[in-house]
Amino acid sequence: MIVVGTPGDRRADLFGAAARTHGLGEITVVPWTHVLTGGPLEFSGLVRVDSPGESSEADTLLRGAGDPARAGGGATWYARFMAGLGRVASAGGELLADVAEIATMFDKRRCHAVLEEAGIPVPGGTTVGSYEELREQMASRSWPRVFVKPAHGSSASGVIAFETSGTRLRAVTSATEDLRNSLAVKTYRDERTVSRLVDALAPDGLHVERWFPKASVAGGCFDLRVVTVAGRPTHAVARVSRVPMTNLHLGGERGDLGAIRGRLGDRWDEAMDVCARTAACFPGSLMTGVDLMIGTDWRSMAVAEVNAFGDLLPGLGALDGSGLTTYECQAKAIAAGWRSCAT
Known part of the structure; x- marks a missing residue:
C-alpha cells in the first residue's frame, strides 16, 4: 500500500501502524517532494494521499x-x-480519496x-477582492461581523x-502585521492595519463568511x-x-464532549x-473532517469547512466506544472492502 506523504510524519506513522494491525501489510511512503519535483511515479494497489503540510x-x-x-x-x-x-x-493504483473532491475541499468557495x-x-458567504469591497459587501448585506478566510488556506x-x-x-487574527502566522492571536483596531492585511491576502482569493455565533x-x-x-x-x-x-494550535482546548452531547440531547x-450528509457530498473520499458549528440557541447548526486531511487527532477514541483511532477506523474500512464510489 502506498502513502503519498512525508516520511517520518505522525500521520504516516499512525496510519502505517493501523494498516499493519488490520492486515493491510506495510506501507510505502512516497514523499511529496518526489511528486512535486517530477520524480518517476508508478503505483499499483491502494494509494492514500496525506497532507504535505509537515514538510x-x-x-x-x-x-x-x-x-x-x-x-x-x-x-x-x-x-x-x-x-x-x-x-x-x-x-x-486506486486512490482512497478522489482528486476532484480534494480540490473542492481545498477551495472554501x-x-x-x-x-x-x-x-x-452553511453560513452565508461571498467573495471579495479588496478591503474596500469587503466593507461594501458587509454594508450591503447588513453583516456587521464576518470571517475573512483565504480561499485555499488551512x-x-x-x-x-x-x-x-x-x-x-x-x-482578530493569528497573522502579524508583516503577514507571518503567530501562535499568539492578535487583535487590531486600526483600520489602516486591517486594510493592509486584507489587501495583502486578497490576490490569493478571499472567502467571506457571515459570522455564525x-x-x-x-x-x-x-x-x-x-x-x-x-x-459515517x-x-x-x-x-x-x-x-x-477554535484551532487547537492557537490555544483552543478539547472540551467535554459528553457534556455537550448531553446538552444537545x-x-x-x-x-x-x-x-454524514456532508460526507455524502464527497463519496470518493474515505475520510472527511467536518467542522460543525452549533449556534448559541443550541439548535441551529452550520458547517464551516470540510477538511481533506482532518484526521490527526491522537488519543481520540471512536464514538461507538470501540476505542479505535481515526486511522484504525480507516484501515478497518479498507480491510472490509471500502472503495471509492466517485464517478
Whole structure:
C-alpha cells in the first residue's frame, strides 16, 4: 500500500501502524517532494494521499521560497498542489480519496457552493477582492461581523474575524502585521492595519463568511471537528476557545464532549446526520473532517469547512466506544472492502 506523504510524519506513522494491525501489510511512503519535483511515479494497489503540510521542503516547492510561517501564497500552493495530485492520479493504483473532491475541499468557495446545493446548512458567504469591497459587501448585506478566510488556506492561516460598529472595528487574527502566522492571536483596531492585511491576502482569493455565533461552554465558545469514515461519523472532538478561532494550535482546548452531547440531547443525532450528509457530498473520499458549528440557541447548526486531511487527532477514541483511532477506523474500512464510489 502506498502513502503519498512525508516520511517520518505522525500521520504516516499512525496510519502505517493501523494498516499493519488490520492486515493491510506495510506501507510505502512516497514523499511529496518526489511528486512535486517530477520524480518517476508508478503505483499499483491502494494509494492514500496525506497532507504535505509537515514538510518545509514541500512547502517551498508549493509556495516558493520564503518563511514557512508566512501567511499567503495560497493560490500558488493550490495550483502546484493540484498539479501534484494530477500526477498521483495518473500514476496508477486506486486512490482512497478522489482528486476532484480534494480540490473542492481545498477551495472554501467551491466547497460552500457544493454544500449549499446539497441543502447542508452553511453560513452565508461571498467573495471579495479588496478591503474596500469587503466593507461594501458587509454594508450591503447588513453583516456587521464576518470571517475573512483565504480561499485555499488551512490551520487558520490568514483568517481574520472582523467586526464593525459605527466607526469602530476589531480584527482578530493569528497573522502579524508583516503577514507571518503567530501562535499568539492578535487583535487590531486600526483600520489602516486591517486594510493592509486584507489587501495583502486578497490576490490569493478571499472567502467571506457571515459570522455564525457559536454556542459556549466553560472555557469559551466551541465547534466540533467530526471525522467521517466511509460516510459515517466515527470521531468527534469539541474545540473550545476564548477567541473566535477554535484551532487547537492557537490555544483552543478539547472540551467535554459528553457534556455537550448531553446538552444537545436529540440534536446530537441531528448534528451527526448533518456531518454524514456532508460526507455524502464527497463519496470518493474515505475520510472527511467536518467542522460543525452549533449556534448559541443550541439548535441551529452550520458547517464551516470540510477538511481533506482532518484526521490527526491522537488519543481520540471512536464514538461507538470501540476505542479505535481515526486511522484504525480507516484501515478497518479498507480491510472490509471500502472503495471509492466517485464517478
